[in-house]
Amino acid sequence: MxxxxxxxxxxxxxxxxxxxxxxxxxxxxxxxxxxxxxxxxxxxxxxxxxxxxxxxxxxxxxxxxxxxxxxxxxxxxxxxxxxxxxxxxxxxxxxxxxxxxLPDGADPAAVAALGLSAVAAHMALTWRGELVAGEQVLVLGAGGVVGQAAVQLARIAGARRVVAGARSPAARERAKRAGADAVVALDTDDVAELAARFAAVADGPVDLVLDPLFGPPAAAAARTLRTGGRLVNLGSSAAETCPIDSSTLRSRSLRLLGYTNNELSPEQRAAAITLIAEQAVLGRLAxxxxxxxxxxxxxxxxxxxxxxxxxxxxxxx
Incomplete structure (x- = not known):
């Protein structure tokens, strides 16, 4: 072979x-x-x-x-x-x-492209992030595979508005094609500037941030969260450290949560893959x-x- x-x-x-x-x-x-x-x-x-x-x-x-x-x-x-x-x-x-x-009609390449990246997006949103229908979600790194999947999976889970952040023009275009309501350029490390950009396109405070980046984008996104809002981190593509300030955390009683696929049981992983493949067959996820x-x-x-x-x-x- x-x-x-x-x-x-x-x-x-x-x-x-x-x-x-x-x-x-x-x-x-x-x-x-x-x-x-x-x-x-x-x-x-x-x-x-x-x-x-x-x-x-x-x-x-x-x-x-x-x-x-x-x-x-x-x-x-x-x-x-x-x-x-x-x-x-x-x-x-x-x-x-x-x-x-896999369900009948599943395209091997399409499911392979989604795979564990989509599992991470789905479980970070719903299991760790406890996304509730009607909430507003901010997805960082939305041009990557995790981010593209997260934009669509947030919508499938009932999010009322999905704001995306991505660095390059090509990544921003992928986020737009994934169905984000608004896309913010992450082309600066100025936390205050990024926070202002997020606030300008969000419909009020954000309920949940999905963050595969960390670094300045995560610090800026945290400033958009409502009191009791959640930020789920599942990567460090931007930086291993984050300049988030204590006053933002304390004044809003924010919840910062970590996520890894390694924590899933085989049953959880299988259920997530099944859902992802089903949504792909229905044309709702790619x-x-x-x-x-x-x-x-x-x-x-x-x-x-x-x-x-x-x-x-x-x-x-």
């Missing part, structure tokens, strides 16, 4: 011929149809993540979509985080308990993505890493 293989940390994968995997007890073979190149894949393969140096050679890919006995399934892997191979191969051996059956054949894995990996891709790149088989 053909597979993308990381042969040395910090280098892009090469496409190689490998023997098909032999399932361990409790595993089954999945014929892979689509595998996304995600930030976690890039981080693990770099050898600089907190998981340490990956054991090489290995097949990357922390999630994928394929078929088992004619059934379409989504599946996760621990490739790059623990010894073993991932989704970027024609065949993968996956624990049966981790498979999530994110910008590109499709590339497995043979282009090396160039696709490099484009995803340097930011020149127009969206999440999905390897197809």
């Amino acid at each position: 053909r597979a993308a293989e990381i042969q040395s940390p910090g280098r892009p994968p090469s496409v190689v011929d490998r023997d098909a995997p032999v399932p361990l007890p409790g595993e089954t073979l999945v014929e892979v149809r689509a595998a996304p190149i995600t930030p976690l894949d890039l981080l693990c393969a770099s050898g600089t993540s907190y998981f340490g140096l990956p054991r090489t050679p290995y097949v990357p890919g922390v999630q994928g979509v394929g078929t088992v006995g004619g059934r379409a399934v989504w599946f996760p892997t621990s490739a790059g985080m623990a010894p073993g191979d991932g989704s970027m191969s024609e065949i993968a051996s996956i624990p049966v308990k981790d498979l999530v059956e 994110v910008a993505h590109e499709i590339a054949p497995l043979g282009d894995a090396e160039s696709a990996w490099l484009r995803q890493a340097d930011g020149s891709a127009t969206g999440r790149i999905i390897l197809t088989f």
Whole structure:
């Protein structure tokens, strides 16, 4: 079988011929149809993540979509985080308990593009953020996959208004296409200026902020929250620290919450993937993505890493 293989940390994968995997007890073979190149894949393969140096050679890919006995399934892997191979191969051996059956009509590439990023958006909004229908939501980093999904999932959950923030013109256009009511440029680190921009387009105080950025954008977003408002952080794309001021926190009794997919039970993750796939089939949920054949894995990996891709790149088989 053909597979993308990381042969040395910090280098892009090469496409190689490998023997098909032999399932361990409790595993089954999945014929892979689509595998996304995600930030976690890039981080693990770099050898600089907190998981340490990956054991090489290995097949990357922390999630994928394929078929088992004619059934379409989504599946996760621990490739790059623990010894073993991932989704970027024609065949993968996956624990049966981790498979999530997809609804009829699910497009493999579309579901792969959403995947765990959409799970994070959905669960951070609804489970951690406790979004209630009729509330106003501010989504930072709304041009990324998490942000695009969050804009749409907030609307699906009943948000009355969704304000988005994104840095580049291309990212702002993706946020607009995702359905944001208003899009704010995050092209400055001036907290007061960003807060004023958010306030100018929000319909009064915001109830919930979804924040994959941290840094100055999060500090500015916190100033838009109502008394008792919530900010859920699930990333640090802008900075590892945040200049949020104590007076903002105390005067409004704000709730700052952290979120990670690692906290989810397998049942929670499966339920979230099922909801996401169902909404994708209904045409209510989609994110910008590109499709590339497995043979282009090396160039696709490099484009995803340097930011020149127009969206999440999905390897197809």
